Amino acid sequence: MKLTHTIFVFLLIFCFNSGAQDVQFTADAPSVVEMGEQFRLTFTLNARPSSFSPPELTNFYVLSGPNQSTSTSFQIINGKTSQSITITYTYYLQATTAGTFTIEPAQAVVDRKEYFSNPLSVEVVGEQKPAPSQQDQRTPSTQPQQLPAEELFVRVLTDRKSVYQGEHIIATIKIYTRLTITGFGSSEMPDFSGFWSQDIESPTQISLQRENVNGVIYNTGVIRKVLLFPQKSGEIIIDPFKLETYIRQQISTPRSIFDDFFGPSYSNVSKMLESEPVKINVKPLPADQPTTFTGAVGSMNINASIDKSGVKTNDAITLRFAVKGNGNLKLIESPKIDFPPDFDTFDPKVTTNIQNTSNGQTGNKTFEYLLIPRHAGNYRIPPVSFSYFNPEKESYQTLQTGEFRITVEKSEEDEQVNVIPGLSKEDLKILGSDILFIKADPFKLFPAGKILFGSLPFYFVYIISLLLFIIIVLIRRAHIKKRQNIELLKNRKASKVARGKLKQAYKCLKQDHKEEFFESLLKAFWGYLSDKLSIPISELSKDTAEKNLNTYISDQELIQRFLKVIDDCEMARYSPQSGTEQMDKLYTEAVKAITKMEQNLR
Amino acid sequence: MKQLAGLILIILLIAQSAFTQDIYDLVKEGNEYYINGEFESAIDKYEAVLDSGYVSPELYYNLGNAYFKSHKLTMALVQYERALLLDPNDEEIINNLALARQYVVDEIDALPELLIKKWYRTFITIFTIDQWAYISISTFIFALVLFLIYLFTRTINLRRFSFWLAFVFLFLAFSTYVFSYHRKKNIYDHNFAIILSPSVTIKGSPDNSGTDLFQLHEGTKVKIIDQMGEWKEIRLSDGNVGWLRDENLIKI
Secondary structure: OHHHHHHHHHHHHHHHHHHHOOOOEEEEOOOEEEOOOEEEEEEEEOOOOOEEEOOOOOOEEEEEEEEEEEEEEEEEEOOEEEEEEEEEEEEEEEEOOOEEEEEOOOEEEEOOEEEEOOOEEEEEEOOOOOOHHHHOOOOOOOOOOOOOHHHEEEEEEEOOOEEEOOOOEEEEEEEEEOOOEEEEEEEEOOOOOOEEEEEEOOOOOOOEEEEEEOOEEEEEEEEEEEEEEEOOOEEEEEOOOEEEEEEEEEEOOOOOHHHHHHOOEEEEEEEEEEOOOEEEEEEOOOOOOOOOEEEEEEEEEEEEEEOOOEEEOOOOEEEEEEEEEEEOHHHOOOOOOOOOOOEEEOOOEEEEEEEEEOOEEEEEEEEEEEEEEOOOEEEEEOOOEEEEEEOOOOEEEEEEOOOEEEEEEOOHHHHHHHHOOOOOOOOOOOOOOOOOOOOOOOOOOEEOOOOOOOOHHHHHHHHHHHHHHHHHHHHHHHHHHHHHHHHHHHHHHHHHHHHHHHHHHHHHHHHOOHHHHHHHHHHHHHHHHHHHHOOOHHHOOHHHHHHHHHHHOOOHHHHHHHHHHHHHHHHHHHOOOOOHHHHHHHHHHHHHHHHHHHHHOO | OHHHHHHHHHHHHHHHHHHHHHHHHHHHHHHHHHHOOOHHHHHHHHHHHHHOOEEOHHHHHHHHHHHHHOOOHHHHHHHHHHHHHHOOOOHHHHHHHHHHHOOOOOOOOOOOOOHHHHHHHHHOOOOOHHHHHHHHHHHHHHHHHHHHHHHHOOOHHHHHHHHHHHHHHHHHHHHHHHHHHHHHHHHHOOOEEEEOOOEEEEEOOOOOOOOEEEEEEOOOEEEEEEEEOOEEEEEOOOOOEEEEEHHHEEEO
């Protein structure tokens, strides 16, 4: 009862396991072997096969095999039991001929399904010279031997020597040895100046592989793998990599019996290894860069989306812009998107999901823009352009997303807020500045440098008008002079004429011609005044005479006396009573007045 | 003979008007090119008008705009400055010049100008050179007429009045003449220039071995104060003085 129970459980686990687990069938052998060397070929299977048929191993001499070994393991985790099984078929082979040979896949049947192992390629290298440690074994020396450089060295290998700026290079730091390494000391990584470097994840434990280098088999180990992105063009040199290694070396001492008994003695020798500098030729990117190019190199794809296209004011919208592909993804800058100016925008949230692999940097980089529309309306976000340089096609590629249309409705809260006057007012938004437009209306052109000021005609106008002025003044002067001459003459003759008239009056007085007497007397007076004052007789009256006399003489008594004679004369002329006696008296008075006037008016 | 002379005169007048008509057509074509965004062609048309010897502030302004739009900042600045010299109070010219100056690298703190000098400078821009000249001539003639009135009348009040007024007008004629003279000097003999080279080192003496004084960049306005061979001595608006080769400059 108990036994059957156990068997049942066993069977159950078995069935469970074989159904649940993927069958893995792998073949393993060193990739390089020496001629005549013995090596192991193993086929590993994680399930129990119903049949196993190995490939034909015609190119090798089979020393033994297949030797089957089985290992099983049980695991109980949280009460759950799991079992794993590993079945290994091992061959011991010896290489007989030089060349590269392929070991065909082995076939196994598990649960009526056929499985094949991976094919293997084994390189058989011709006769090796014996390792120097063995060669020099017998040389008597107390010192550890000098280690020849070709026995142990490090190299920095790059997959390409000539790349475009920004295109990735994979640099592999490898150690090559034919000696037994017991450990590593300090190491100095190159600083990769001129590059942006990213480590590719590799196992921390260095596993040695056999490799054929120029016909010599070395054990090689990858110390580090680095992705390099050149940041400048031109020739960039990767500095040497330095590594201190400890090697176990046999010390050759004078032989004694103990040596043979205890075996040879070894010591650890340290050696500083240094790789050779590597030159990388970096080509500059072609000059015809699109305006949207910001330095992305590789092969990429873009995708843009928004989470909603219809919102209410002050609701957030998220615009997601993703770049996917292979290239210098980490260095990609956020694209410039022309959001409507009425939107509040924030700096994009950047998320990266990037793996550094032997194929370069792959993954995606996402930019998330948060947009908050502040006003209702229909908005358009123009297509976003993204450019990158494709080193394989050696040309720039420009990708464009579609445009987005967003309808923003007024939210209820917003309407309430808007009721309060003056609160939602905002300053005029200046979207950009530009020069004012040209003056398109017809305008007047004028000949350059042709200005009136300083020209000959300009000065002529001054001179001519001045000349004209002078001429007018001169003419006037001459005219005045002429007239003054006449007046002067009249003036001089005035008393003479007046005396003549007085004489005539005197004659009339004698002949008692009363009428004629007064007439000549008046004529003498008026004529005298006219000549003296240069006033025509027609314009002469008592008033004007008095006024004008005032300007010439200050003696008021004389003026009054002179004018009184004229008055008396005019009165007597028309009065019938005037006798000769009165006339006599008037005559003497008139003579006296004129004489006196003549004295004053000179 | 008289008829022949008349005929020649008429032909000349027609030729003259046809010529100016061509020039106005050029301006129109330039404007159309500008509106269509073909700034290089617009520049060619405007320059052709200038080559034929005709100018106007508007033309310089449009040419400056075309240069600005085709990203030739220095030439744009030169044209705007020329436009502003001819019409210093035009808002559009002032605006675009200020905008273009924002792209100039060098920031120079101008020495403060005397307030009276500044006022005077603005005051004389009220009229153009020839307007001032006309005012000067007419006030001069008026002053002469007033002198004549003074000489010819006997009425003492009128004589006194005309005498003083004549002096006032004579003074006006003289001062407007001076305004016209200064305005002309400001436009035609100003000695201002603009740096043409993207970057030029100003030397302490007119020689390549001279001490490097400072660095200037294209678009900066300087005043030429002296010259020696191919070298020009310049003064900045902050008072700094130095020498540079004249191929680095373009006169406004």
